Amino acid sequence: MIRTEKLTYTYSQGTPFEKTAVNNVDLHIEEGAFVGIIGHTGSGKSTLIQHLNGLIKPTSGKVFIDGEDIHGKNVKLRDVRFKVGLVFQYPEYQIFEETVAKDIAYGPSNMGLSKEEVDTRVKEAASIVGLPDDLLERSPFELSGGQKRRVAIAGVMAMRPKVLILDEPTAGLDPKGREVILGQISEYHRRSHSTVLLVSHSMEDVALYAEKILVMNKGEVFCYDTPPNVFTKADEIAAIGLSVPQVTKVFGLLRQKGIDIRSDVYTVDFAVKTIREYLEQKGRVS
Amino acid sequence: MLKDITIGQYFPGNSVVHRLDARFKLLITAIFIIMLFASNTFPGLCIALVFFLIAFIASGLSPKLMVKSMKPIIPVIIITSVLNIFFIEGVPLLSIYKFRITDNGLRTSGFMIIRLIALICGSSLLTYTTSPIVLTDAIEQILRPLSKIKFPAHELAMMMTIALRFIPTLLEETDKIMSAQKARGAELDTGSFTQRAKALIPILIPLFVSSFRRAEELALAMECRCYNGGEGRTKLKTLVSGGKDYLALSISLLFLSAVMLIDVGTIGVA
Numbered sequence: 001m002i003r004t005e006k007l008t009y010t011y012s013q014g015t016p017f018e019k020t021a022v023n024n025v026d027l028h029i030e031e032g033a034f035v036g037i038i039g040h041t042g043s044g045k046s047t048l049i050q051h052l053n054g055l056i057k058p059t060s061g062k063v064f065i066d067g068e069d070i071h072g073k074n075v076k077l078r079d080v081r082f083k084v085g086l087v088f089q090y091p092e093y094q095i096f097e098e099t100v101a102k103d104i105a106y107g108p109s110n111m112g113l114s115k116e117e118v119d120t121r122v123k124e125a126a127s128i129v130g131l132p133d134d135l136l137e138r139s140p141f142e143l144s145g146g147q148k149r150r151v152a153i154a155g156v157m158a159m160r161p162k163v164l165i166l167d168e169p170t171a172g173l174d175p176k177g178r179e180v181i182l183g184q185i186s187e188y189h190r191r192s193h194s195t196v197l198l199v200s201h202s203m204e205d206v207a208l209y210a211e212k213i214l215v216m217n218k219g220e221v222f223c224y225d226t227p228p229n230v231f232t233k234a235d236e237i238a239a240i241g242l243s244v245p246q247v248t249k250v251f252g253l254l255r256q257k258g259i260d261i262r263s264d265v266y267t268v269d270f271a272v273k274t275i276r277e278y279l280e281q282k283g284r285v286s
Numbered sequence: 287m288l289k290d291i292t293i294g295q296y297f298p299g300n301s302v303v304h305r306l307d308a309r310f311k312l313l314i315t316a317i318f319i320i321m322l323f324a325s326n327t328f329p330g331l332c333i334a335l336v337f338f339l340i341a342f343i344a345s346g347l348s349p350k351l352m353v354k355s356m357k358p359i360i361p362v363i364i365i366t367s368v369l370n371i372f373f374i375e376g377v378p379l380l381s382i383y384k385f386r387i388t389d390n391g392l393r394t395s396g397f398m399i400i401r402l403i404a405l406i407c408g409s410s411l412l413t414y415t416t417s418p419i420v421l422t423d424a425i426e427q428i429l430r431p432l433s434k435i436k437f438p439a440h441e442l443a444m445m446m447t448i449a450l451r452f453i454p455t456l457l458e459e460t461d462k463i464m465s466a467q468k469a470r471g472a473e474l475d476t477g478s479f480t481q482r483a484k485a486l487i488p489i490l491i492p493l494f495v496s497s498f499r500r501a502e503e504l505a506l507a508m509e510c511r512c513y514n515g516g517e518g519r520t521k522l523k524t525l526v527s528g529g530k531d532y533l534a535l536s537i538s539l540l541f542l543s544a545v546m547l548i549d550v551g552t553i554g555v556a
Contacts, residue, residue: 055465078471086469093459094466096491106488110471141495155470 001031001195002052002084002163007061009047021047023219024061029197029212031162034189036206036227037199039216040241045199046089048216049165052197053084065163082111085161089168091152092145100126100143100151101136107159118158125158128188130180146177153181157188164188165197170205182209204245207231207266215242228264247271296417302530303345303415308424310531314341314538315412321545322401322408330545331400337541338408345415355410356403363402370395418450424525426516440516448504456497463492 007025012018022044029035039045050056051063054070054077063070070080085107088094097103101122108118126136129150135143140151153169166185170178182198186209189196200206206213206227213230215222217240223230230237234244234252243249244266251265251274261278265271298304303311321334342352376390413421426443433439464474467488474485 050465053469055468078473081469081471088462088466088469091466093496094463094470094488094492096488096495106467107470110473159470 001033001066002029003027003064003067004051005062005064007048007051007063008059009044009051009056010059013059021219022051022058025219025221027214027221027224029195032193032195034186034196034209034211035198035214036210036212037197037214037216038201038203038206038242039222040201043216044219045216046167047219049086049167049197049199052163052165053081053086055081055086082107082159083161084163084165085156085159087153087156087164087166087169089171090149091156091169092148095140095148095152095155098139099137100131100140103140103151104136104155104158107155111159121158121160122154125154128157128191129154129184146173146181149173150181150184153185160192161194163195163197165199167199168201169198170200170202178205185209201242203243203266207245207248215240227266231266232263234263295414297347297351297414298417299346299415301344301346301415302534303341303411305530306534307525307527307531308416308420309427309525310527310535311412311416312421312424312428314534315408317538317542318408319405321542322404324542325545325549326397327549330548331397333541333545333548335400335404337538338404338411342407342411345411347411347414351414352407352410355414356406359402359406363399366402367395367399370398419447420523420525422447422450423521427525440519444516452500455500456493459496460489460493463489 004025004027007022007027008020009022010018010020021042025048037045037049047056051058052065054063057071065080065084068075070077095103097106104122104125105118108121113121122136123133126133131147131150131154135147140148143151149169153166157164164185169181169185173181182205185196185198188194198206198210210227212224213227214224215230215237222237222240223233231244231248234248237244244252247268248263248266251261251263251271254261255263259278262274265274306314318334318337321337322331325331325334371387371391372385374388374391374394376388378386378388379392380387416424422443425446426439429437429439429442464472468474472485472488474482474489476482477485
């Protein structure tokens with residue numbers, strides 16, 4: 001679905017401020033996957049995702065979407081952008097229309113769809129992110145921060161992109177709001193079977209929803225694997241300044257104490273189950 | 287595209303020009319501008335240019351930077367010089383259809399080009415070598431005597447500081463919003479004039495909204511730190527003038543009188 005070949009991007013090339021943000025990235029993301037992208041601030045994750053819909057042209061290397069080079073001669077970047085929807089960080093600042101419905105409709109209208117089709121998509125997207133119908137005719141500027149964020153996310157979902165990329169969609173939200181938005185994104189993924197890329201720096205969030213995790217470090221891909229495989233490398237991940245989920249840490253410490261327990265635990269639910277099994281084995285719980 | 291704007295940019299350094307007192311630099315720049323517009327002869331103009339060249343070499347800035355600062359005003363220069371060439375009366379040198387190129391026209395437009403370029407270069411030299419905060423401080427101090435006649439010198443300086451401070455922030459913000467709308471299929475550089483103007487709405491409205499938000503936040507932050515105008519406010523860094531400042535000022539005054547003398551002399555001869 002998404003493939004990059006030796007993708008490299010250098011900021012301010014030829015000036016003293018030169019900085020390579022993405023370095024020689026070879027990536028292959030399967031269709032329909034839910035991928036969590038994780039890395040430090042400045043690890044190149046935001047730069048990488050902006051390449052995937054052609055907002056940034058690589059300094060060298062190539063990006064293929066559906067096997068097509070997006071900077072190829074016969075490819076219109078605008079079509080690529082409808083195929084690969086990108087939700088930026090703090091997307092609520094891009095809202096501009098008079099009503100919520102009109103703002104969500106901006107993307108689909110740009111696609112040249114009929115009015116009916118746009119309307120259905122707006123309603124559908126609004127319901128995915130949990131915006132009640134009576135909000136649709138209100139001004140988006142009257143809404144709360146969390147609601148505005150959901151309007152902005154719906155605006156991209158309404159284009160029904162084959163790939164949905166979200167750059168830290170939960171930044172600045174309270175824990176409840178985070179859970180709600182991530183749940184809705186996961187629901188969208190399940191229903192639409194589209195590929196979802198979720199950029200985050202919270203391992204907890206990524207561990208809970210992603211099928212695969214891409215760890216970026218200093219502009220390079222550190223690893224790209226399933227969560228259990230990634231979290232078994234807890235020490236290496238700690239060495240590049242990222243942390244594994246807290247439960248995984250706890251289990252690592254338990255192992256250090258000599259308790260023979262599995263190391264690939266990364267959600268609280270699974271942790272409870274594992275501990276239960278362990279104790280049952282030992283015959284301490286009936 | 288937005289990254290090319292260098293207005294108000296400051297390039298830190300440690301040259302003589304960088305170290306001059308900003309108030310004197312402002313005065314000297316003003317003197318340079320007077321030189322440019324007072325001289326009506328080529329020798330006079332040349333003296334002004336020599337003055338600029340000395341200052342420029344002393345500043346240690348790269349010539350490339352100066353050329354870059356010219357970019358945005360090239361269209362203005364071309365338009366004014368073309369108008370001048372064709373519409374100033376004088377002895378015709380060449381005529382095409384109804385248009386005549388006259389000796390006076392050529393002369394005036396030549397002057398105009400040199401003056402405009404030198405004007406931009408001179409003021410760029412000032413902003414490139416002086417940090418915006420120091421510069422507005424200097425403006426405030428120079429204008430302070432006017433506060434006796436209720437001229438809001440401090441407020442003006444504060445407004446300039448804030449405006450300059452937010453130029454890069456707003457550029458960055460514009461860039462972000464443009465990317466976000468492009469990701470939703472906005473077409474910014476194709477279509478008819480009205481289409482393009484309409485395509486700007488999704489960029490301008492979020493930009494205005496965020497500017498108001500920033501203004502509110504800034505006002506609140508200033509009030510939290512008990513800002514209440516210029517009255518009784520002291521500076522962390524005060525501007526200090528020394529021998530080199532007076533020397534630089536004298537040199538520029540010398541050049542100014544040279545320009546004046548040459549002009550008067552030539553006019554007297556002619």
